[in-house]
Amino acid sequence: MQIPPTSGDWRASDLCRSTADWPFDWVAEITTVDLASHSHSFVATIRQSGVRRFDEALANVRAMARAPAMLGLLSSVAHVLDMSDPDHPAFVDSAADCLDELLRHKEALRALLADFGTNVPVLALAQS
Amino acid sequence: MEGIPSSPEGAQVALRDLRAVAPDTWFAAYTGFVAEIRREVRQDMRSFDSIHRWRGCAGRVLLRNPYADIGITTDQGLAVVWIGERIDRDYRIRCEWTDVSSAAQRWLTDIAPTFDAVTARLGCTPDLPDRAGEPRWLEAA
Numbered sequence: 001m002q003i004p005p006t007s008g009d010w011r012a013s014d015l016c017r018s019t020a021d022w023p024f025d026w027v028a029e030i031t032t033v034d035l036a037s038h039s040h041s042f043v044a045t046i047r048q049s050g051v052r053r054f055d056e057a058l059a060n061v062r063a064m065a066r067a068p069a070m071l072g073l074l075s076s077v078a079h080v081l082d083m084s085d086p087d088h089p090a091f092v093d094s095a096a097d098c099l100d101e102l103l104r105h106k107e108a109l110r111a112l113l114a115d116f117g118t119n120v121p122v123l124a125l126a127q128s
Numbered sequence: 129m130e131g132i133p134s135s136p137e138g139a140q141v142a143l144r145d146l147r148a149v150a151p152d153t154w155f156a157a158y159t160g161f162v163a164e165i166r167r168e169v170r171q172d173m174r175s176f177d178s179i180h181r182w183r184g185c186a187g188r189v190l191l192r193n194p195y196a197d198i199g200i201t202t203d204q205g206l207a208v209v210w211i212g213e214r215i216d217r218d219y220r221i222r223c224e225w226t227d228v229s230s231a232a233q234r235w236l237t238d239i240a241p242t243f244d245a246v247t248a249r250l251g252c253t254p255d256l257p258d259r260a261g262e263p264r265w266l267e268a269a
Contacts (some may be wrong), residue, residue, distance in 0.1 A: 035151045038205035039133070040158060042182040 005068045006043050008034030012065035015058050017050065024050040026057040030065050062115060068113055076105045133203035136187055139212030140240055142247035142254060147205030158195055158207070162200060164250060165209060166190055172246050173239065175248055183215065195232035196239075211236065212242050 011028040030043040046064055048057045080102045084089040092098065135141045149157045169191055176191035176198060177196065180254050182200065183189060191198040201208045213232045222228050244254075 033155050035154060035204055038146060038149075038151075038154055038156070039186070039202045040188065041183075041185045042188070043200075 005071065006032050006041075007036070008032035008039075008041075010043060010068055012046075012061045013046045015054065015061055018047070022050070026050055026052065026054070026061075028061040030061075059116065066112060066115055069108070073105060073109055073112065077102070132184065133201040133206055133208045135201055135208045135210040136183055136197075136199075136212040136215075139210040140236070140243055141208050141210045142244070142250075144207045144209065144250065144252045145205070146202070146207050148204070154205075158202065161207060161250075162190060165198070165200065168246050168250055171207035172242055173198075181216070194237050195228070198243075209247055209250065211239070240241075 010030055010032050013031070015026050018025040018027045024049040028046045030042060030046065032043050034038050039126045044064075046061055048060060052060075079090065080098055082088040083092045083101060084095070085091055086093075121122045132143065136253060140142040144161065146161070165250050169176055170178075173191075173193070177193070179189055179192045180193075181189040181197075183197070186201045186203065187199050187210075187229065188201070189197045189199040193213065197216075198209070198211045201210065213229065213236060219228070223264055
C-alpha cells in the first residue's frame with residue numbers, strides 16, 4: 001500500500017543561512033497545519049548548498065512545500081483520464097462530464113502556478 | 129491519556145482547550161497563543177530566551193534556558209504547554225563534563241509553582257475541565 005505524505009497544509013519557513021560566514025547552507029523548514037486534527041507539526045528540514053542562488057533555493061523550497069498539493073492535482077487529473085477511458089471502471093460516456101470534473105480543479109491549479117510565479121495560461125503550459 | 133497530545137517524558141504540563149476555535153481561525157489563534165506564551169514566560173522566568181526548535185515531530189520548543197525547554201504540542205484541538213529538561217546536543221555535551229542533569233532536575237522542581245502560575249495566567253489548566261472529576265487511576269486502566 002502506498003503511504004501518502006504527511007497530512008495537512010504544508011508551509012515553508014523563511015530561507016535562512018546555516019551560519020553567518022562562508023561556507024553556509026540554505027536552510028528552511030517545512031511544517032504542516034492540519035485543520036482536521038487542529039495540530040501544527042514538523043515535517044522536514046531542507047538544506048541546500050549555499051552556492052545555489054538565493055531565489056533558486058527559495059523556489060526549490062516552495063516546490064517541495066507544494067508537493068502534496070501537486071500530488072493531489074495529479075491524482076485528480078488521472079481520475080479524469082480514467083473517466084475518459086472506455087476500459088476503465090470509472091468511465092463515463094460524456095465529454096462534458098469529464099470537462100466539468102477537470103474544470104473543478106481549475107482554481108487549485110491556477111493557485112499552485114501563481115505560487116511559483118508562473119502566471120501563464122494553463123492551456124499554453126499543456127501545449128508546451 | 130486519550131485525546132491529550134503527548135508531551136516530553138517527565139515534563140510538567142498544562143492544557144489549553146482550543147477545540148472551540150473555528151477551523152479557519154485556528155492557526156491564527158494558535159500563533160497568538162504561542163506569542164502569549166513567550167511574552168508571559170519571559171515576564172516571570174527571565175532566564176528563558178525565545179527559540180524555535182522541534183523535539184520529534186510534534187513538540188515545538190518556544191523558549192530555552194541553560195537547563196530546560198518550554199514548548200507546545202498540539203493535537204485534536206488541545207494545546208499542551210510543557211516544561212522539561214533539555215535534550216539537545218549542546219546540553220548533552222555539557223552533561224558529559226559535569227552533572228548538569230541533577231542540577232536541572234532540582235531547578236525544575238523549584239520552578240514548578242512558577243510554571244503553574246504562568247500557565248494559569250495563560251488560561252491553562254492541569255487537566256481538561258471535563259476530565260477534572262475523573263479518578264486518576266482510570267487513566268492507567
